[in-house]
Amino acid sequence: MTATRRGRPPAGPERRNALVQAAYRCLAEGGFERLRMRDVAAGVGIDHSSIHHHFPTKQDLVVAVVDYTTRQFWSTTPPDGGPVERLRHHLATLRQKIVDEPELHIVLRELDLRARRDPELLEIIAGREEGWRSSLRTLLTGAAAAGALAPGVDPATGAELVIATVKGASLASSRAGDVIELLDQLLIRA
Amino acid sequence: MTATRRGRPPAGPERRNALVQAAYRCLAEGGFERLRMRDVAAGVGIDHSSIHHHFPTKQDLVVAVVDYTTRQFWSTTPPDGGPVERLRHHLATLRQKIVDEPELHIVLRELDLRARRDPELLEIIAGREEGWRSSLRTLLTGAAAAGALAPGVDPATGAELVIATVKGASLASSRAGDVIELLDQLLIRA
Amino acid sequence: MTATRRGRPPAGPERRNALVQAAYRCLAEGGFERLRMRDVAAGVGIDHSSIHHHFPTKQDLVVAVVDYTTRQFWSTTPPDGGPVERLRHHLATLRQKIVDEPELHIVLRELDLRARRDPELLEIIAGREEGWRSSLRTLLTGAAAAGALAPGVDPATGAELVIATVKGASLASSRAGDVIELLDQLLIRA
């Protein structure tokens, strides 16, 4: 067997990922306000000073977490089908994710707030969000062309509405399902 | 005589309010992550150890800020008129406030996140939000009765949609105006 | 009796001075290499974090020590008499100080080296040394005018020789007495 020896944590680049995920969990639990290098280290079972071997500074770790978290969110496999179906599917996926993984969205909201005072994070997050935005616009434009959009809805503004509602709904995940369903209903013609 | 002493900053309950407002400003600028008793004290020009005469502990100050901030938000003079007009007016007021005072809403989002780990805050905030919620329901029910609500919209769910959208829109105040206008348009029949 | 209560360290500006002197002692014992805020604090019997109440940063403390140490050195009451007597007296005083308080000069050498990488210290030290230098020049010029200087000695260069020899001699205080005596003998005509 070529398995790694037991009793030793498997080092290598996996350790880096493990740290990022541990930091993500800390963030989900206590927000930036309570993000401590010690706790992150404890999360993977190493000494807190060892983190600096992988991430020279706390900010470096934070950046990695932002990258990880945003990637986590915007990695949806786009389905086939017409624009209306794809839009519906997208909204359904969002709804499902908020219900299934509420922490992910909580962390994303935490990032939104942090980015206001951290240009480095802002750049990453804004970049990722821009991808989402343009994707939404494309879907809405397609739906509009198919005559399936509620009348008088500008696709660009519609995209903003979706983004805003999803973000706001994620702050109260228990009601998020109904909210997004209603948004779907109002936005797309039956 | 109950006159304030001459030559001294007017202490008393005004000092308490000043501290709360200073804390609010700190919160708007740096979030809970960077809320420091020292900075709050500096904001009103007193020594940081003096805060404890007004608020025994930091948490006490935070509670007071939550009270102040939520009061700030839900202090809208309800207009006269029919339910539809009142609903429209309410949405317009929300839109205006987000655009005019974006920090207020940022602080409210900060509170939303903090409340997840702070039952004391949760109670206050949830209480205030419940007021907003029931008020929205009343308006929407009235609008529905007047036949002015989009068909198939449950007033309770509609209230949640408004809350979610307003919260999410406040995270990007520059686009909030259009988003809430579109929400109005989709929700209320012309 | 208006004496300060026993059992409590007498606070006030004395504490600041006590810290500077404690830092001076640490410096004398271990040099900058081993200068620790903890040890300085222990030297006056307070918690190490309390130092920051008096000196926001370590560098601030270091600057204060430099000020204290250099002041310590260049505070010689100039005697009356002719230039030759004053010069002789000055050299005798230097000799005495090196023998009596070797640590003072060790610390001064430590400062000389540190100042090479610390512009803030350099400014202070260079300023003080310039005072010494010009004072030496004056004395040597006076001695030259009185025909008491060794022939062919430029007062300015003579001042540098005194400075260099004193500094070097302080590195081996046990031999410093004889060295400075010899310097006196070579520099000043009997």
Added chain:
Amino acid sequence: MTATRRGRPPAGPERRNALVQAAYRCLAEGGFERLRMRDVAAGVGIDHSSIHHHFPTKQDLVVAVVDYTTRQFWSTTPPDGGPVERLRHHLATLRQKIVDEPELHIVLRELDLRARRDPELLEIIAGREEGWRSSLRTLLTGAAAAGALAPGVDPATGAELVIATVKGASLASSRAGDVIELLDQLLIRA
């Protein structure tokens, strides 16, 4: 064949020397206060943990640097000629070295201070200095016998004066030239 392996940095004893010289450069730049194994390793392009294959501990490296540095200084080829010429030549050489290589002397002063708290270094340095001292005494005794020494100068004390002045002068290399020239002039009869 004892040839070095191709394509690899020539390891072996050369690596050891390279490390010592890198450490010397670090010392010249930042003193003991800022001497870091990491920086030394970076100076020769290897990982910092690899140093320990050549020097088990930092102190071992320091000892090697002391040996290297002191050897650097006292490796003067003694010239032929009479004692007076040899003395003059020696002083001229010292002057030249301070002017040409000021860092060498700065490092030596750094060592003088460190040796006060490090018996191991003290032994090495004192041993080397003793060689210099006795050599100076011999030269001065010779000069005295030739009637070329300033009257009333004890060779032993004269040697101390030279040592002290050279050390002190090295702390301000820009003025060292004139100072040592004046010392020569005062000590040796024209």
Added chain:
DNA sequence: CATGAATGAGGTTTCATTCAT
């Protein structure tokens, strides 16, 4: 009420060193 001094827990980071590979 306000302050200055002090505290102590805890934060991030640094660094020499060790060890398996």
Added chain:
DNA sequence: AATGAATGAAACCTCATTCAT
């Protein structure tokens, strides 16, 4: 020999809090 990962002690600094004045 060299490396990457980990360690643990220790460094400077921050901050809410307490207390005597």
